[in-house]
Amino acid sequence: MKPAPFDYFAPTTLEEALGLLKQYGSDARVIAGGQSLVPMLALRLARPEVIVDLNRVAALAGIAEDGESLRIGAMTRQARALASPLVHEKLPLLRHGLENVGHPPTRARGTLGGSIAHADPAAETPMVMLAYRATMVLAGGAGERAVPADEFTLGTFDTCIAEGEILKEIVVEVRPDEGTGFFELSRRRGDFAMASAAARMRLDAAGTCIEAHLMIGAVAPVPLRCDAVAEALVGAIPTEVRIREAVRLIDLDAFEFDNPEISLAYRRHIAPVLARRALMQAASRAGDLRQ
Amino acid sequence: MKKHSVDLTVNGREASLLVEPRQSLADALRGELGLTGSHLGCEHGVCGACTIIVDGDPVRGCLMLAVQAQGADVVTVEGVSPKVGLSEIQAALREFHGLQCGFCTPGMVVVLHHLFSENPRPSEAEIREAISGQLCRCTGYQGIMNAAKAVAARHQSKNV
Numbered sequence: 001m002k003p004a005p006f007d008y009f010a011p012t013t014l015e016e017a018l019g020l021l022k023q024y025g026s027d028a029r030v031i032a033g034g035q036s037l038v039p040m041l042a043l044r045l046a047r048p049e050v051i052v053d054l055n056r057v058a059a060l061a062g063i064a065e066d067g068e069s070l071r072i073g074a075m076t077r078q079a080r081a082l083a084s085p086l087v088h089e090k091l092p093l094l095r096h097g098l099e100n101v102g103h104p105p106t107r108a109r110g111t112l113g114g115s116i117a118h119a120d121p122a123a124e125t126p127m128v129m130l131a132y133r134a135t136m137v138l139a140g141g142a143g144e145r146a147v148p149a150d151e152f153t154l155g156t157f158d159t160c161i162a163e164g165e166i167l168k169e170i171v172v173e174v175r176p177d178e179g180t181g182f183f184e185l186s187r188r189r190g191d192f193a194m195a196s197a198a199a200r201m202r203l204d205a206a207g208t209c210i211e212a213h214l215m216i217g218a219v220a221p222v223p224l225r226c227d228a229v230a231e232a233l234v235g236a237i238p239t240e241v242r243i244r245e246a247v248r249l250i251d252l253d254a255f256e257f258d259n260p261e262i263s264l265a266y267r268r269h270i271a272p273v274l275a276r277r278a279l280m281q282a283a284s285r286a287g288d289l290r291q
Numbered sequence: 292m293k294k295h296s297v298d299l300t301v302n303g304r305e306a307s308l309l310v311e312p313r314q315s316l317a318d319a320l321r322g323e324l325g326l327t328g329s330h331l332g333c334e335h336g337v338c339g340a341c342t343i344i345v346d347g348d349p350v351r352g353c354l355m356l357a358v359q360a361q362g363a364d365v366v367t368v369e370g371v372s373p374k375v376g377l378s379e380i381q382a383a384l385r386e387f388h389g390l391q392c393g394f395c396t397p398g399m400v401v402v403l404h405h406l407f408s409e410n411p412r413p414s415e416a417e418i419r420e421a422i423s424g425q426l427c428r429c430t431g432y433q434g435i436m437n438a439a440k441a442v443a444a445r446h447q448s449k450n451v
Contacts, residue, residue, distance in 0.1 A: 001333075001334035001335060002313065002318075002334075003313040004313070005292040005311065005312075005313055006292065006312055006313060007292060007293065007312065008295065008312030008356070008358050010358075010359070010361075034354050034355065034356070034359075035336060035351075035354055038315075038335070038336065038353070038354045038355075038356070039335035039336050039354070041313070042334050042335045042353070043335060051312065051356075053356075053359060055359060079348065102424065103339070103423045103424025104348075104349060104402070104420065104421060104423070104424060105339065105342050105348075105349045105350050105351050105402070105424050106336065106351060106354070106424060108345075108348035108349060108350050109348075109350050109351070109354065109355065188423075189419075189420075189423050190423050190424060
């Protein structure tokens with residue numbers, strides 16, 4: 001359980017880090033919090049020649065308000081984001097997702113950007129960013145590019161980050177008038193989800209749903225966006241009966257993961273339950289905002 | 292591969308390491324500094340036996356590279372234990388049968404020490420959250436919970 005040998009660099013600026021990635025090309029791997037990469041190194045599932053450590057690039061950490069959005073530096077620790085008053089106030093779905101990420105010692109090192117770039121299909125943060133329709137800002141030798149969350153994750157452990165690029169920050173538009181809900185099921189607290197659901201909802205003055213989003217995680221390589229469910233709720237009062245009907249529109253045929261310990265049938269059974277709870281929570285919180 | 296020198300503070304004392312980049316901080320603390328209290332169980336971040344405090348936060352010692360600890364302030368289980376006898380938490384773990392084989396105990400002691408240093412009277416839910424990342428295969432956790440709850444109750448009665 002010891003990693004294969006590698007060379008190590010700890011740049012202090014983004015420019016320096018990008019220079020190292022250009023120099024070493026496909027031999028290099030970026031390390032953020034290391035809570036997924038170091039196990040992969042130890043198990044020798046990853047054997048990079050060079051590790052470029054972003055932990056000393058201070059400019060990559062921090063959460064800042066920018067007009068109607070929050071800009072979250074990729075190296076922001078999960079624990080810091082979870083404790084952030086800005087996140088509590090403006091991005092409740094991120095907070096509820098982060099509460100389910102690992103344990104205090106892994107959240108102390110683990111970063112938002114690291115989790116998003118790692119793209120584990122069962123991870124909470126990438127799904128939350130999909131639910132928020134966040135924008136990923138990638139820095140590369142040729143400058144920066146902004147990628148919508150829907151185009152960012154390509155599959156299991158696969159994103160559109162190109163060789164020589166670094167995920168720099170995540171930009172999330174804040175909607176103060178929405179309610180959010182998050183539920184997942186795992187064997188033990190902090191374990192990877194067997195299925196998860198994230199919901200957002202806005203209501204008008206009469207309590208009619210005017211906007212809804214639902215994501216289901218841990219059932220396919222990329223979290224599933226359930227537009228049919230959202231469309232069925234828009235224009236309706238989101239009662240429990242209505243939500244129960246709407247979650248029947250989850251595309252269960254798009255579920256792929258089937259393991260001996262967590263069968264496809266079980267995931268198909270629990271995902272609509274979690275989706276219903278997440279939507280009920282989002283509707284309830286959206287209703288509270290109208291009081 | 293080139294070795295890196297790392298200067299850090301361990302249990303309040305300055306220390307220097309000369310390490311390969313692939314060496315974990317937990318390995319370096321044990322192998323280079325002789326601090327064998329931190330136990331390496333799974334070596335990939337699952338069991339929590341190697342948990343140490345780095346710059347004020349409990350972290351997995353096996354998931355941090357020693358080379359990343361340049362300038363860090365590290366506290367191990369040795370650093371939260373008295374030279375002679377047992378700490379309050381250690382004494383409670385003994386009293387309430389919070390260990391059997393003892394392999395997980397260093398990690399448990401470290402996270403409980405951190406919890407009580409930040410929150411002297413934690414609730415049961417807060418104790419469970421604090422030890423949620425620590426695996427114990429002997430006790431079923433009940434003895435550990437009883438020990439931590441007893442420490443919290445003593446703090447309550449003494450108004451700590």
